[in-house]
Amino acid sequence: MSYVNEQTVNGRTHHYHAEAKILSGHLQLPLVAEIEPQGYAHLRDEGGYLSQRAEGYRLESVISFQSGYTQVAGNRSTKPGQGWTTLTTTAVEGLNVLDVVTADRIVGQMITEHSLDGYVPTVSFLGTRFENLRIAGHPVALDLDFKLLGSKPADDAAYTQDSNLVSCVSSMLSRIRERQDLPTTLRERYNQLASTLGSPQEEVECSLVKAASGDYPGASSGHVITIPDFGTIVLGKVTINHEDFKPGSGVPRKTTVRLKMIEFHFGCAIAGGADTGDGSSNGTTEP
Numbered sequence: 380m381s382y383v384n385e386q387t388v389n390g391r392t393h394h395y396h397a398e399a400k401i402l403s404g405h406l407q408l409p410l411v412a413e414i415e416p417q418g419y420a421h422l423r424d425e426g427g428y429l430s431q432r433a434e435g436y437r438l439e440s441v442i443s444f445q446s447g448y449t450q451v452a453g454n455r456s457t458k459p460g461q462g463w464t465t466l467t468t469t470a471v472e473g474l475n476v477l478d479v480v481t482a483d484r485i486v487g488q489m490i491t492e493h494s495l496d497g498y499v500p501t502v503s504f505l506g507t508r509f510e511n512l513r514i515a516g517h518p519v520a521l522d523l524d525f526k527l528l529g530s531k532p533a534d535d536a537a538y539t540q541d542s543n544l545v546s547c548v549s550s551m552l553s554r555i556r557e558r559q560d561l562p563t564t565l566r567e568r569y570n571q572l573a574s575t576l577g578s579p580q581e582e583v584e585c586s587l588v589k590a591a592s593g594d595y596p597g598a599s600s601g602h603v604i605t606i607p608d609f610g611t612i613v614l615g616k617v618t619i620n621h622e623d624f625k626p627g628s629g630v631p632r633k634t635t636v637r638l639k640m641i642e643f644h645f646g647c648a649i650a651g652g653a654d655t656g657d658g659s660s661n662g663t664t665e666p
Contacts, residue, residue, distance in 0.1 A: 385455045386425060386426065386455075386463075388455070388495055389495060390666075391495065391496075391664055391665065391666065392664065392665050393455075393462075393463040393493060393662060393663070393664045394424050394662060394663050394664070394665070395422050395423070395424060395425065395426040395453030395463070395465055395662045396422060396424070396465075396660065396661050396662050396663070397420075397421075397422040397451040397452075397453065397465050397466070397467045397658070397659065397660045397662075398419075398420065398421050398422070398451070398467070398658065398659050399418075399419070399420045399449035399450070399451055399467050399468065399469045399657070399658040399659075400416040400417060400418055400419045400420070400449060400469065400654075400657050400658075401416075401417040401418040401433055401436075401444070401447035401448070401449060401469055401470075401471050401655070401656070402414060402416075402417045402418075402436065402442070402444065402447070402471065402653065402654070402655050403415070403416040403417065403653065403654055403657065404643065404651060404652050404653025404654060405651050405652060405653075406438070406441065406442075406645070406649065406650070406651035406653075407650040407651045408645075408648070408649055408650035408651070409441065409648065409649060410439060410441070412438060414438060414442065414653055417433045417436055417447065418431040418432060418433040418447055418448060418449045418469075419431060419449070420449040420450065420451045421451070422451040422452070422453050422465070423453075425453075426452070426453030426454055426455075426463075426465075427452070427453065427454075428450070428451070428452040428454075429450070429451050429452075430448060430449065430450040430451075431448065431449050431450075432446070432447070432448045433446070433447050433448070434446050440477075440478075441476070441477055441649065442475070442476050442477070442653065443473075443474075443475050444471045444472065444473050444474045444475070445472050445473025446471075446472045446473065447469070447470055447471035447472060448468075448469075448470050449468060449469050449470075449658070450466065450467075450468045451465075451466065451467055451468075451658075452465070452466040453465045453466075453662065460495065461495075462492050462493045462494040462495050463492065463493045463662065463664070464490065464491070464492045464493075465489075465490070465491045465492075465493075465500075465660045465662050466488070466489075466490055467488065467489045467490075467491075467638075467658040467659065467660050468486070468487070468488045468489075468506070468658065469485075469486070469487045469488075469640065469656040469657065469658050470484065470485070470486045470487075470656075471484070471485050471655060471656060472484045474655060476643065476653075477609065477648070477649055479514060479515055479606065479609050480512075480513070480514055480606075480609075480612060480641070480643075481511075481512075481513045481516075482509060482510065482511060482512045482513070483510045483511040484508075484510040484511070485508075485509055485510070485512070485640050485641070485655065485656050486506055486507055486508050486510075486640075486656070487507050487638050487639075487640040487656035487657075487658055488504060488505065488506035488507050488638075488658075489502065489503070489504060489507075489636060489638050489658060489660055490502070490503040490504075490505060491503075491636060491660045491662065493662055493664055497535045497664075498535055498625075498630055498631060498632045498633075498634070498663075498664060499531060499532065499535045499536070499537070499538070499630070499631060499634055500531070500634055500636075500660075500662070501530075501531045502528050502531075502636055503525075504525045504527075504587060504617075504638070505525070507523075507525070507587060507615070507638070507640075508523075509521055509614075509615075509640070513595070514593070514595035514596065514597065514604070514606060515595055515596050515606075517593050517594050517595035517596075518593055518595075519591055519592075519593045519595055519604075520591070520592045520593050521588050521590070521591055521614065521615075522588070522589040522590040522591075522592075523587050523588060523589065523615065524587055524588075524589050525587060527544070527547070527585060527586075527587055527617065528541075528544060528617075528619075529541065529543055529544065534630075535630045536629065536630070537621045537629070537630075537631050537634075538583065538619050538621070538634070539577070539578070539581065539582070539583045539619060539621060540577070540629075544583065544585070545576060545577055545583075547585065548572075548576060548583055548584070548585045549573075549576055551585060551586070551601055551602075552569055552572060552573045552576070553573075554600045554601060555569055555600045555601065555603050556569050556570065556573065557600070558598075558600055558603070558605070560598070560605045560611075561603075561605070561611065562610070562611055562644050562646065564644070565603075565611060565613075565644060572584050581620075582618055582619060582620035582621075583618070583619045583620075584616065584617070584618050584619075585616075585617050585619075586601065586602035586613075586614065586615045586616050586617060587602075587615035587617060587638075588601065588602035588614040588615040589601060589602075591604055591614065597609075602614040602615055602616065607647075608647045608648055609645070609646070609647060609648070609649065610643060610644050610645040610646040610647065610649065611643075611644040611646070612641055612642065612643055612644070613639070613641070613642040613644070614640070614641060614642075615638070615639075615640060616638070616639045616642055617636070617637070617638055618635075618636070618637040618639075619634065619635070619636055619637075620634070620635045620637075621633070621634055621635075622634075622635070623663075632663060632664075633661060633663050634661060635659060635660070635661035636659065636660050636661070637657075637658070637659040637660075638656070638657075638658050638659070639654050639655075639656065639657050640655055640656030640657075641654070641655040641656065642654050643655070
């Protein structure tokens with residue numbers, strides 16, 4: 380299939396946007412250090428393709444990975460009637476966090492397509508996966524739901540107003556908020572998300588991970604796992620935010636979709652936070 384960087388079609392102009400990074404964050408214990416974004420890639424407004432690689436990253440013996448890459452791309456297919464497509468990919472191999480959380484390979488990928496006559500994109504997570512994720516050497520079995528968002532809402536409506544998604548997120552939040560071992564910052568965040576769920580101008584946070592199981596130390600509620608003497612990890616987090624609503628229609632002209640493969644909230648022997656496999660996309664079309 381051939382592609383062209385054609386931004387303007389039928390009087391409408393599409394502006395691409397995508398960002399991706401392998402790893403970023405900050406530590407407070409056992410050392411104070413800033414984890415600069417690794418393999419950061421940013422797509423140009425006019426689209427095209429960009430890829431970045433990083434090899435042999437190591438922050439003392441706390442966080443390391445063997446290799447990783449990011450790629451961002453924005454093009455319009457030459458197939459008749461095809462819209463503007465944006466690809467965002469993050470991949471990391473040989474991840475090791477304090478010899479507690481390890482993985483052979485983690486890939487986060489989003490494909491968003493804006494149609495020629497509308498604003499809200501379709502979203503696909505094809506290619507996203509965790510390979511041999513382990514906690515303290517124990518395998519973590521994950522139940523992934525790549526159809527979490529379902530089909531694009533009819534009439535260019537906001538994803539945050541989709542009844543199936545709202546119901547799914549509501550159940551997820553209820554289970555997580557019952558946990559007594561959540562860090563204060565996470566508990567506050569989930570309480571806030573629950574209070575605004577269903578409002579089209581607020582963001583919705585969900586996850587591709589329906590459940591995590593195994594003999595690893597700790598406890599899980601869906602995609603949130605608390606590990607004693609380590610902290611809490613959030614797996615496959617998807618955030619959707621709508622902005623710039625058309626007056627009188629409720630149609631958002633800007634939709635931001637973000638995928639974080641692992642979000643670390645450290646505690647005890649290690650303090651701070653980090654994100655692995657962080658990508659986002661929010662292209663816009665005018666008028």
